[in-house]
Amino acid sequence: MRMLRAEQFGLTREVxxxxxxQNETVRKIVEAVRNEGDAAVLAYTEEHDRVKLDPGSLRVTEGEIQAAYGRVDDAFLTAIREAAANIRAFHEKQLRQSWMDLQADGTMLGQILRPLKRVGVYVPGGKAAYPSSVLMNVIPAQVAGVPEIVMVTPPATGGKEGIDPYILVAAAEAGVKEMYRIGGAQAVAALAYGTATIPPVDKICGPGNIFVALAKRAVFGAVDIDSIAGPSEIVVLADEQADAAYVAADLLSQAEHDEMASAILVTTSREFGDRVAIEVEKQLAELPRADIARKSIDSNGAVLLAESLDEAIAVINRMAPEHLEVMIADPMSILGRIENAGAIFIGPYSSEPVGDYFAGPNHILPTNGTARFSSPVNVDDFVKKSSLIYYSKEALLANGDKIMTLARHEGLEAHARAIEIRLEREGRE
Known part of the structure; x- marks a missing residue:
């Protein structure tokens, strides 16, 4: 791993x-699906996924879902059920209620929360299949009360045998009843605009490759999206007392995602940085996905040397990493100073995969520095809010002049007269 001074490094990338x-390819796919529906979806599925389907075979059948249960092992089923329970319990604590505030003059103000009606969840295939992403997208939507949740996933996530059975089982365990075997930009467009087979949704969530990300950006406005996710990132803040093997293992846990993933150690100890770099090389040689992890470490991995803990915290806040692990002697002492991070893992036993799979907080996190202004996927992402305004006669008489003053200041006379006519009708001189 390369070693740099902390102030020399910037994490933000524009990939x-x-x-x-790529943008032109996505534009053509999205427009074709919008105009041609199922025909375009099927054509692009055959072209990009090498799978020939017809409209009647797009939807996954109940028989396929039940067959998938016979192809997964009992240990997975036990783990996915317990993980789902943990995720549900965590997200249930995020629920908020509608509220109304009745004031002394008879005015009532409030906010009404309602779940979105229909949400589309994209589950990627490609370099790996991610059953955990199913839970992280579906369960918050369910907790929010979304009545219709539809999943799309590429048709060959499990190779020649079709969709990965672990994805199907995870979706069934999460309660998804509507699933389609399509992926890529064509799946995003189908969810956004609808086809004869797939009704449109209100929001699209879930990670994917660059074409999925660009398609989500292209359809935003016709539907809502969760985010445009970049490659995975991890930053570990560690001192010389940390376990170098633990740190190296956690850096590699993200590097193996894809070649563009980023794995960064921030430390005040050059000697510790050297130990971690040696340990990374040792562990890297034993990984099944060593080629991917190697490219990630060589291109986007680094040991950043800070002059002090203060400088280390400052550079982390500038990077605003997706995942931040804190492995210093007293991690709680600096927790309040971490301003920008998607998820914060405290102490040597809070390895990043604990959050990825099991603890309960959502693992779909802001990337590419967007933790400066955005949050992990949560229940609020699946509700919409309506303001409630009931103004009493007494309140309008008391505040009408102020409202008209503001309206006329903006040159909107009709706004002012909408208030004025009421004041006159109510007999105010």
Missing amino acids: EYGTPE
Whole structure:
């Protein structure tokens, strides 16, 4: 791993904006699906996924879901059920209620919360299948009360045998009843605009490759989206007392995602940084996905040397990492100073995969520095809010002049007269 001074490094990358060629490819796919529906979805599925389907075979059948249960092991089923329970319990604590505030003059103000009606969840295939992503998208939507949740996933996540059975089982365990075997930009467009087979949704969630990310950006406005996710990131803040093997293992846990993933150690100890770099090389040689992890470490991995803990915290806040692990002697003492991070893992036993799979907090996190202003996927992402205003006659008489003053200041006379006519009708001189 390369070693740099902390002030020399910046994490922000623009890979998710895509090349002109990638953007043009996505634009054509989205427009074709919008105009041609199922025909375009099927054509692009055959072209990009090498799977020939017809409209009647797009939807996953109940028989396929039940067959998938016979292809997964009992240990997975036990683990996915307990993880789902943990995730549900965590997100239930995020629930908020509608509220109304009745004031002395008879005015009532409030906010009404309602769940979205229909949400689409994208589950990627490609380099790996992610049953955990199913839970992290579906369960918050369910907790929010979304009545219709539909899943799309590429048709060959499990190779020649079709959809990965672990994805199907995870979706069934999470309560998804509507699933389609499509992926890529064509799946995003189908969810956004609908086809004869797939009704449109109100929001699209879930990670994917660059074409999925660009398609989500292209359809935003017709539907809502969770985010445009970039490559995975981890930053570990560690001192010389930390276990170098633990730190190296956690860095590699993100590096193995894909070649563009980022794995960074921030430390005040050069000697400790050297130990971690040696340990990374040792562990890297034993990984099944060593080629992917190697490219990630060589291109986007680093040991950042800080002059002090203060400088280390400052550079972390500038990077605003997706995942931040804190392995210093007194991690709680600095927790209040961490301003920007998608998820914070405290102490040597809070390894990043604990959050990825089991603890309960959502693992769909802001990337590419967007933790400066955005949050993990949560229940609020699946509700909409309506303001409630009931103004009494007494309140309008008391505040009408102020309202008209503001309206006329903006040159909106009709706004002012809408108040004025009421004041006159109510007999105010």
